[in-house]
Amino acid sequence: MLEVRGIDTFYDRSQVLFGMELEIREGEVVTLLGRNGMGKTTTIRSIMGLTRAAAGSIRFAGSEIRELPSYRIAQAGIGLVPEGRQIFPNLSVRENLVATAIPRDRAWTFERVVALFPRLAERLSNMGGQLSGGEQQMLAIGRALMTNPRLLILDEATEGLAPLIREEIWACLTQLKAQNQAILVIDKNLDALTRIADRHYVIEKGRVVWSGSSAQLLANPTVQHRYLGV
Amino acid sequence: MILFIEQILNGVQIGLLLFLLAAGLTLVFGIMDLVNLAHGSLYMMGAYFAAVLTKLTGSFFLGALLALPAALLLGIVVEVVALRSLYSRDHLDQVLATFGLILFFNEAAQLVFGVAGMTIPLPEALQGQIQIMPGLPYPTYRFVVVAVGLACALSLYWLVVRTRVGMLIRAGASNREMAGALGVNIARLYTLVFGLGAALAALAGLMAAPITTVRVGMGENILILAFVVIVIGGIGSVRGAFVAAFLVGLLDTVGRAFLPDILTLFINPIQAASLAQGLSSMLIYILMALVLVVRPAGLFPAPGR
C-alpha cells in the first residue's frame, strides 16, 4: 500500500535522509526504530509532504505522492498522529474531531471514536488546550481516525505519558490492528512494539540498516544493542 | 442629554463600520500573518462599485447588493495574483508590496472613475428621520447602517464559532501545517477568508458612501483606525475587533463632542477649545497605549500567536 523507495530529504542544505526505504502492506503494523535524531520523524514528514523529499519515489495506493501537497496526501488516505500531538488548543474536543473529518465508506464516525476513548466523552466541550497529555494524545489519535485513513501513522504516541495511559494506547492500537488497520508506528517501547507489530525497520543516520520480523528482532541482541541502545 | 444620546448613536454607527473593516483585517493578519495595507483600497473599491452600479441600475439597494459579490471577486483576484506569494515573506516586504497595491488602486480608480469623486444619492425610503424620543430625530439611513452592521457581526460570529468553515479557520490559525496534514486545503481557505474580508470592507465602504463622498484615498484614514482597532482587540480575534471597534467609535465621537465642555470646567474656554481639538484626535491612541500596557496582546488575544 505504501512504498518508499530511495528518498533523500534535506532541511535547507543539510541532508537527513539518504535513500530511505520502507514498505507497508494492507493490514500490516510496521515500526520505524532508531535512536533520536536518526530521521524517523523526517521520514514521516517526507511521506506526508510536510518536508518534501528531493529524490526517490513514494507510492501510496498505486500512485506517486512525493510531489503532492500534504492535504492531498491526507485526502488520499494517510492519517497522521504527529510528534508532539499538535491538537488544536483553541478548538473544543468535539471540534478537534469533526473539523477535519473525512467521511468515507470506512466506518469511523464521531460516535465510534468517542466510544473508543471514553475519557474524551466526558470532555467534549473542553478546549483541546485544557486536556492532560494523555487525553491530548487520545484526541490526536481520534482526530486522525476521523479522516478514515487507509494507513495510520503514529510518531512517538506514548512519549511522556504515564504507564497506565500508555497501556490504554497500546490496547487501542491492538484493537485497530484486529480490525485490519494498517499502521506505521514510531516508538521507544520495544516490548510493546514487538508484541503488536509485524515487521520493523531500524534506521541509522537516514538509512535503513536492518529490517525484519518481531521474532527476528527479539532474537538479535546485536541490532538491539547497536542501533537501539537497549 | 439629547445631544449625548445622539453622539452615542453616531459612535455606535462608526464603531460598526470600523468593525466591518477591522474584521477582515484581523482575520487576514491573524490567520495568514499578512499585513495588508491595501485593505482600505477594498473599502474604497466597494464604495466605487456601489456608486457605479447604483447609477447603472438606478437603485441603491441593487447597486449595493451587486457591489458585494464584485468586491468578493476582486478580493479573490488580489489574493491569488498579488498576495499569495507574500505569506512567506516578512512583514516589511508585505507592507511595501501592499503599499504598492494602494498606489495601484488609487491610480486605477482615478483613471476609471475620474478625479472628481462620486456621490450616492439615498433612495427616498432612507432619506427620512425617525423620532427616537421627543426632540430627538435621527436619520433613518444611519439606523439601517447600524442594523446591517449588527447583522453582519452576528453572522460572522456564527460563521466562525458554529460552522465547519469557522472551525477550519480557527484550526488553520493555530496550526496551519497540521491542518494541511489532516486534509485541509489551506490555500483555498485563505483565498476564501480574504474574499470574505474584502466583501466586508466593501460593505463598510459602500455604507459610508452616501454619508460622505466616494473619492480616491477615502480608505486610508479609516484604515489607520481599523489597525488601532485590531491592535486593541487582539490581532486575529473577531470578538476583540467587535469590542474594540465600539470602544474606538464611541471614544472618538464622544470625545470630539464633549471634551471642549469638560475641559472648560478646568481651564478657560479658548484654551479648552484648542486643547480639546488636539486631545480628542489623540484619545484613541491613548486608549491603545493604555490597553497595550495592561494587555500587551490586546483585549482578546487569539491563541496560536
Ligand SMILES: Nc1ncnc2c1ncn2[C@@H]1O[C@H](COP(=O)(O)OP(=O)(O)O)[C@@H](O)[C@H]1O
Ligand atoms: N526543522 C529542522 N531543521 C533542520 N534540521 C532538522 C529539523 N528537524 C530535524 N532536523 C534534524 O534532522 C535530523 C533527524 O531528525 P528527526 O527526523 O526529527 O529524528 P528522529 O525523529 O529520528 O528523532 C536530526 O539531526 C535533526 O537535528
Ligand SMILES: [Mg+2]
Ligand atoms: Mg522524532
